[in-house]
Amino acid sequence: MQDSKKQADTFSAITEPSPTSEANLPPKQVIPHNNIEHKWQAYWKQQHVDVADIASAKKPLYNLMMFPYPSAEGLHVGNMYAFAGSDIYGRYMRMRGYDVFEPIGLDGFGIHSENYALKVGKHPKEHAADSEKHFYEQLHSIGAMFDWTRTVETYHPDYYRWTQWIFVQMFKHGLAYRGKAAVNWCGGCKTVLSDEQVLQKEIDGASYAVCERCGNKVEKKLLEQWFFRITAYAGKLLDHIPSLNWSEKVKGAQEKWIGRSEGMTIKFGKIEVFTTRPDTLNAVTFLATSELYEEGSKEKKGEFSGEYAINSLDGRNIPIWKTNYVAPGYGTGIIMGVPAHDERDMEFASTYHLDIVKKDPDPTLWERIEKEGWGKRTTKYHLRDWTISRQRYWGAPIPMIYCETCAKAKIGEQLSMPGWYAVPEKDLPVLLPDIDDYKPRDDGVGPLAKHKEFYETICPHCGAKAKRETDVCDTFLDSSWYYLRYPSVRCAHSEQVPFDPEITKKWLPVAMYTGGSEHSVLHLMYSRFVTMALHDFGFLDFDEPFSTFFAHGLVIKDGAKMSKSKGNVVNPDIYIEKYGADALRMYLMFMGPFADGGDFRDTGMESMYRFIGRIWRLITSSANMSSVDSDAATHRQLQMAIARVTDDLAKRRYNTAIAGLMECVNVANDAKKPLSTEDAKDFVKLIAPFLPHIAEELWVRVTTGGETIPDNYQSVHKQSWPMYDKSLLLSSSIQFVIQVNGKVRETMQVGVDDAKNQKVIELLVANNEKVKKYLITASKKIIFIPGKLINFVV
Ligand code: ANZ
Ligand code: ZN
Numbered sequence: 001m002q003d004s005k006k007q008a009d010t011f012s013a014i015t016e017p018s019p020t021s022e023a024n025l026p027p028k029q030v031i032p033h034n035n036i037e038h039k040w041q042a043y044w045k046q047q048h049v050d051v052a053d054i055a056s057a058k059k060p061l062y063n064l065m066m067f068p069y070p071s072a073e074g075l076h077v078g079n080m081y082a083f084a085g086s087d088i089y090g091r092y093m094r095m096r097g098y099d100v101f102e103p104i105g106l107d108g109f110g111i112h113s114e115n116y117a118l119k120v121g122k123h124p125k126e127h128a129a130d131s132e133k134h135f136y137e138q139l140h141s142i143g144a145m146f147d148w149t150r151t152v153e154t155y156h157p158d159y160y161r162w163t164q165w166i167f168v169q170m171f172k173h174g175l176a177y178r179g180k181a182a183v184n185w186c187g188g189c190k191t192v193l194s195d196e197q198v199l200q201k202e203i204d205g206a207s208y209a210v211c212e213r214c215g216n217k218v219e220k221k222l223l224e225q226w227f228f229r230i231t232a233y234a235g236k237l238l239d240h241i242p243s244l245n246w247s248e249k250v251k252g253a254q255e256k257w258i259g260r261s262e263g264m265t266i267k268f269g270k271i272e273v274f275t276t277r278p279d280t281l282n283a284v285t286f287l288a289t290s291e292l293y294e295e296g297s298k299e300k301k302g303e304f305s306g307e308y309a310i311n312s313l314d315g316r317n318i319p320i321w322k323t324n325y326v327a328p329g330y331g332t333g334i335i336m337g338v339p340a341h342d343e344r345d346m347e348f349a350s351t352y353h354l355d356i357v358k359k360d361p362d363p364t365l366w367e368r369i370e371k372e373g374w375g376k377r378t379t380k381y382h383l384r385d386w387t388i389s390r391q392r393y394w395g396a397p398i399p400m401i402y403c404e405t406c407a408k409a410k411i412g413e414q415l416s417m418p419g420w421y422a423v424p425e426k427d428l429p430v431l432l433p434d435i436d437d438y439k440p441r442d443d444g445v446g447p448l449a450k451h452k453e454f455y456e457t458i459c460p461h462c463g464a465k466a467k468r469e470t471d472v473c474d475t476f477l478d479s480s481w482y483y484l485r486y487p488s489v490r491c492a493h494s495e496q497v498p499f500d501p502e503i504t505k506k507w508l509p510v511a512m513y514t515g516g517s518e519h520s521v522l523h524l525m526y527s528r529f530v531t532m533a534l535h536d537f538g539f540l541d542f543d544e545p546f547s548t549f550f551a552h553g554l555v556i557k558d559g560a561k562m563s564k565s566k567g568n569v570v571n572p573d574i575y576i577e578k579y580g581a582d583a584l585r586m587y588l589m590f591m592g593p594f595a596d597g598g599d600f601r602d603t604g605m606e607s608m609y610r611f612i613g614r615i616w617r618l619i620t621s622s623a624n625m626s627s628v629d630s631d632a633a634t635h636r637q638l639q640m641a642i643a644r645v646t647d648d649l650a651k652r653r654y655n656t657a658i659a660g661l662m663e664c665v666n667v668a669n670d671a672k673k674p675l676s677t678e679d680a681k682d683f684v685k686l687i688a689p690f691l692p693h694i695a696e697e698l699w700v701r702v703t704t705g706g707e708t709i710p711d712n713y714q715s716v717h718k719q720s721w722p723m724y725d726k727s728l729l730l731s732s733s734i735q736f737v738i739q740v741n742g743k744v745r746e747t748m749q750v751g752v753d754d755a756k757n758q759k760v761i762e763l764l765v766a767n768n769e770k771v772k773k774y775l776i777t778a779s780k781k782i783i784f785i786p787g788k789l790i791n792f793v794v
Helices: 004-015 019-024 033-047 077-095 111-119 124-141 157-172 230-243 248-258 278-283 343-351 364-372 404-408 482-488 501-507 523-536 572-579 581-590 602-623 632-650 654-671 677-687 692-704 726-731 758-766 769-775
Strands: 060-065 099-101 176-186 191-193 198-203 206-211 218-228 260-268 271-275 286-289 302-311 316-323 334-337 375-381 400-402 420-422 456-458 465-468 512-515 548-551 554-557 597-599 733-740 743-751 781-785 789-793
Touching: 033 572, 033 581, 033 692, 060 077, 060 482, 060 501, 077 099, 077 512, 077 554, 077 572, 077 581, 077 632, 111 124, 124 572, 157 176, 157 420, 157 482, 157 523, 191 218, 206 218, 230 248, 230 260, 230 375, 230 523, 248 523, 248 548, 260 278, 260 302, 260 364, 271 278, 271 334, 278 364, 286 302, 286 343, 334 343, 364 375, 404 465, 482 501, 482 523, 572 581, 572 602, 581 602, 581 654, 581 692, 602 654, 602 677, 602 692, 632 654, 632 677, 632 726, 654 677, 654 758, 677 692, 733 769, 743 758, 743 769, 758 769, 758 781, 758 789
Parallel strands: 060 099, 060 512, 286 316, 512 548, 554 597, 733 789
Antiparallel strands: 176 191, 176 218, 198 206, 260 271, 260 375, 286 334, 302 316, 400 420, 400 465, 456 465, 733 743, 781 789
């Protein structure tokens, strides 16, 4: 049902004017959209229409879209899509009486932006300044209700000072530690990456780890690094998931990534193994270690170690094999081989002709092993600690100092890490110096390691000569807390605190967060962890950052996800110039359900522009008439539209809401009669979230009869949402039946006119959660009985 072609057909059926009305088509540029946009953007700014009343808002609602990172020249239509969808919700909720705060900023520190700067041969700092100007211009042009008085840019010292402060808190509470570990090294980006930043990719039949940024194969390197102990929160991160009001696919991805396994560690003499199947202990025939481990290898390989271990169950000696298929980082790195019940073990046993014992699993073994004391219940997680160090330039310097003198005397702030001290809070930020040799290096250290004037310092404990850490923080630390900062920007003591406690209490957690699902196990996991930690340190009184998270779909162009690497990026600026930001917003939202994305087509853009022209003519002609009554059918249809749009906006089903507006315009046009002033006002309110500039221009015309903004003007965006007349709605709608293979799966209350239009019904069905699941495969046949039922034969 989500077939994009079908969607497009439906679209043209509703918007394309019939041949007879072609003459009535507005000429190109009938709407002076460029003038209108400039006029109202200036007005909103001057009147602080979008500046939230942070201190005294009565019904605060924090509506947030993930802030962009400037990893390209500018924003593309895919980014605009997400911002428009988030903004429409914010505007709608404001008209419903909420004090909506919708901030914006730039995630411009870190590898994303730095890689782009390197590519175009610019200093990262210069790129940041340029992109700040350009991205903000673009973000201004889309007409979102951003509060421009409270922006956050992660690379400014007044922000990263607090990123460093968070690092220090983590260290003080034992959640930041230094460890030598086999970490992911990307030779392309010349830095360490966290597990979340590594993707698995099939190359010639084998699976390899590659860098999510540059696509290079990632190798394992044994390096000393800073880690955040996210694993300490594995259980809590997992346990909260069912209660989160988040898109299901993101919740599923997090559950899988954290990966809880309930099992046992069992002793085989001195050796311990981790197993989820203690009930198969009676069929163990060998132990396997991780000594020969190879990433991505499909073939099982191994070598007998010459040693044996004892199975306490029967006292038998079993051989210990070195193998390539047991992962060193998981469990104890040694497994018990049970060929009869485990495929991988079976493959290995067959290759090396090891014993295969066929015995049924015995559930009583769990109890026996525990009782007799040669094993205990253990919970393991697949989640690994978060590698924070980056051997790069463009990031917040890790605020740590190493003192050799203290290290020798075995003293330090944390006993487990002699010699290491956090930079005292009063000395933050540790400023990132301006240097020319900022390029990443091949030797495993970051560019700052070559700058004495940066790293030479004094031990905060003993005063001896000491050395600063020269790695910088992973950029995902920058973005793990930015939502905490926004409401407190510009507050009285924003210089003294990362976030004001009172303000934070009032505005957070974020009520509605919108973003891409590709961040499921990255940003969305790190943010949850950082929030939980700050909660436990006593800085926050909530422990989940985002009450609701909505994953938007992706914009497809020529059959592929819109992205720079595919070369199918559409620049929104051209469309905004030609058709206006409003038309682009409305078109993007009509491509398909917001959660599913859609296919971007120029022809669709044209049709949408014509549709907006029809709205323009309908309302401007109504505005010039004084107090007429609307045509009865139009008035009824408007009530339908209000009901539909209200319901759809709350659930973010923007495309069906727009379809509702289209029908309403069609009915009004057929009636060839202007709307009454009250109806015109209601209609303008309905389109306001989608078409913020045009709605405002129509509002001033309908309410004053002219184009000039009076002194006491009240913006349409500050009006309350229209109500509909229920009695009219009932008499003009019917129960419509939806069947799949002849079985009734749903009934819907639809308008009399809708009930006659198969395309409209199909569109409604495509967005109905209950029916959707029965229609995963394409229908062979569709039986449509106007005014009664539709039956999908699948
Ligand atoms: C015996 C056994 C019998 C197992 C059986 C499975 C099935 P998850 O769910 O992923 O936690 N295992 C343990 N550590 C491992 C490592 N470092 N590398 C590769 N495999 C490892 O799976 C835990 C199971 O995966 C453990 O239970 C162990 O094999 C294996 F019929 O032990 B089992
Ligand atoms: Zn010292």
